[in-house]
Amino acid sequence: MSFHNSVIIVASPRPRVGKTLLARLLVDYYTQEQRQVRAFDLSNGEGSLADFLPQQVTVSAIDGVSGQMALFDLLVTADEIVKIVDVGHESYESFFTVAHRIGFADEARKRGIAPVILFMISPDRAAADAYRGMNARFRRATLSPVHNEMLGPNQLRDRFPPAGLGAALLRMPALAPGLRKYVETPPFSFADTQLANAKHIPLDVHIELQRWLRKMHLEFRELDLRVLLADLQASIRL
Amino acid sequence: MAKPAVILVGADKGGVGKTTVSRTLLDYFSAHHIPTRAFDTEAPRGTLKRFHPGVTEIVDVTQIADQMKIFDTLGSADAKVTVIDVRAGLLSPTLQALNDIGFIDSAKKGQITFAVFHILGPSIASLEEISQTAEFVGDASYFLVKNHINETSFFDWDPATYNSYFNQIKGAQDLTIPKLNEMATEQVEVASVPYVQFVANKNAKGEAANFSFVLRGYVRHWLGQVWGEFDRVKLNELVASKSESNVRQAAS
Numbered sequence: 001m002s003f004h005n006s007v008i009i010v011a012s013p014r015p016r017v018g019k020t021l022l023a024r025l026l027v028d029y030y031t032q033e034q035r036q037v038r039a040f041d042l043s044n045g046e047g048s049l050a051d052f053l054p055q056q057v058t059v060s061a062i063d064g065v066s067g068q069m070a071l072f073d074l075l076v077t078a079d080e081i082v083k084i085v086d087v088g089h090e091s092y093e094s095f096f097t098v099a100h101r102i103g104f105a106d107e108a109r110k111r112g113i114a115p116v117i118l119f120m121i122s123p124d125r126a127a128a129d130a131y132r133g134m135n136a137r138f139r140r141a142t143l144s145p146v147h148n149e150m151l152g153p154n155q156l157r158d159r160f161p162p163a164g165l166g167a168a169l170l171r172m173p174a175l176a177p178g179l180r181k182y183v184e185t186p187p188f189s190f191a192d193t194q195l196a197n198a199k200h201i202p203l204d205v206h207i208e209l210q211r212w213l214r215k216m217h218l219e220f221r222e223l224d225l226r227v228l229l230a231d232l233q234a235s236i237r238l
Numbered sequence: 239m240a241k242p243a244v245i246l247v248g249a250d251k252g253g254v255g256k257t258t259v260s261r262t263l264l265d266y267f268s269a270h271h272i273p274t275r276a277f278d279t280e281a282p283r284g285t286l287k288r289f290h291p292g293v294t295e296i297v298d299v300t301q302i303a304d305q306m307k308i309f310d311t312l313g314s315a316d317a318k319v320t321v322i323d324v325r326a327g328l329l330s331p332t333l334q335a336l337n338d339i340g341f342i343d344s345a346k347k348g349q350i351t352f353a354v355f356h357i358l359g360p361s362i363a364s365l366e367e368i369s370q371t372a373e374f375v376g377d378a379s380y381f382l383v384k385n386h387i388n389e390t391s392f393f394d395w396d397p398a399t400y401n402s403y404f405n406q407i408k409g410a411q412d413l414t415i416p417k418l419n420e421m422a423t424e425q426v427e428v429a430s431v432p433y434v435q436f437v438a439n440k441n442a443k444g445e446a447a448n449f450s451f452v453l454r455g456y457v458r459h460w461l462g463q464v465w466g467e468f469d470r471v472k473l474n475e476l477v478a479s480k481s482e483s484n485v486r487q488a489a490s
Contacts, residue, residue: 065421069452102455
């Protein structure tokens with residue numbers, strides 16, 4: 001199973017917690033890893049996933065059954081394409097209500113696809129309640145909390161316990177203030193091979209960016225390996 | 239040997255979803271491994287038979303020969319449960335016929351388990367049907383079914399009025415069938431397979447199909463709710479002494 005056939009859902013019921021940044025990082029990471037990636041954008045507003053990655057991103061709407069079919073029928077197709085879903089806070093409830101109702105996580109497992117939910121944690125009570133609900137509704141998914149260090153130190157560990165095969169806390173290091181203006185302006189891509197030669201990015205900023213990216217990629221690799229290992233252990237037990 | 243059970247599904251009004259309920263009943267008993275047969279009274283062309291051809295026979299319930307086909311074979315048929323999908327307008331005449339042939343008396347004596355699923359429409363006329371059928375049902379298990387599959391609104395009824403009709407039948411219970419998404423309904427219609435088979439992604443020949451996972455999910459969720467209602471009124475206990483546990487897995 002592992003990330004070769006996986007659906008990674010980046011979500012939070014709160015806005016501005018770093019969902020789209022994480023989704024962009026994942027798409028670019030898998031692109032650099034020479035894997036086929038497809039992404040789905042369920043968020044509105046400026047700086048959306050589709051703004052940064054127009055070639056790889058499908059803008060989805062799940063208000064109607066046709067839109068739900070277009071999205072979920074693709075997500076449960078085992079085609080060795082890594083699928084990333086950026087669930088904006090406006091779509092959070094409807095997305096997970098539909099996913100639960102149609103048995104998304106069970107079907108994905110049945111088809112050899114690892115369903116992974118990366119939940120951006122935040123100190124508000126709504127996020128903790130939403131996480132608890134997610135844990136109860138998606139027992140067959142890997143539910144990993146994501147601590148975005150931009151939002152402050154992690155003092156919330158107890159409220160967001162990792163759950164499911166290979167789950168663990170994923171750390172998203174704080175982005176240096178000097179980097180943000182480059183990273184948050186479309187069409188910036190972390191996978192851009194010409195990034196090192198980009199004249200508008202000063203050398204020190206570039207070095208800082210590479211350091212930050214290495215930390216993120218390490219987190220992704222560890223998560224990938226944990227999911228793979230947990231899956232292998234589960235199949236040995238069977 | 240367990241006594242045979244007869245379930246009459248009907249309404250005097252058309253288009254209230256009788257066949258839908260009959261289909262969910264056949265799926266429910268099949269999942270509980272309770273041998274069941276069905277009679278479709280929409281002669282000469284039956285909708286129920288299209289979905290459950292293996293267990294369904296089309297009959298004209300007003301004809302004595304067909305009445306014999308159904309009721310004279312209750313004790314000898316392999317199927318323990320007989321579901322009769324009664325055509326619109328024939329519920330009261332069918333109950334009258336059952337009374338005339340002594341079937342209702344046999345049910346009263348406990349020789350046969352008899353249940354009536356009366357599918358209600360939204361009108362007061364639908365409530366008046368209750369009093370018309372009440373005089374026949376006697377000790378039968380009587381279920382008043384509010385079927386929302388056609389987006390029927392039952393909220394227009396004054397609860398006191400509804401209860402005055404409802405209370406006319408001793409031990410009557412009501413059931414609610416939720417609405418199934420239109421697109422899912424349409425796809426199952428096109429596929430012409432039982433709901434359980436649609437959920438299992440199998441076509442009419444039992445081969446792997448390519449139905450939408452989303453639509454299958456909606457049908458599975460809806461069927462689970464309907465079966466939950468059947469469980470609530472202990473339908474499997476009514477028709478069988480032994481029930482299987484966890485049968486809803488059959489829909490997954």
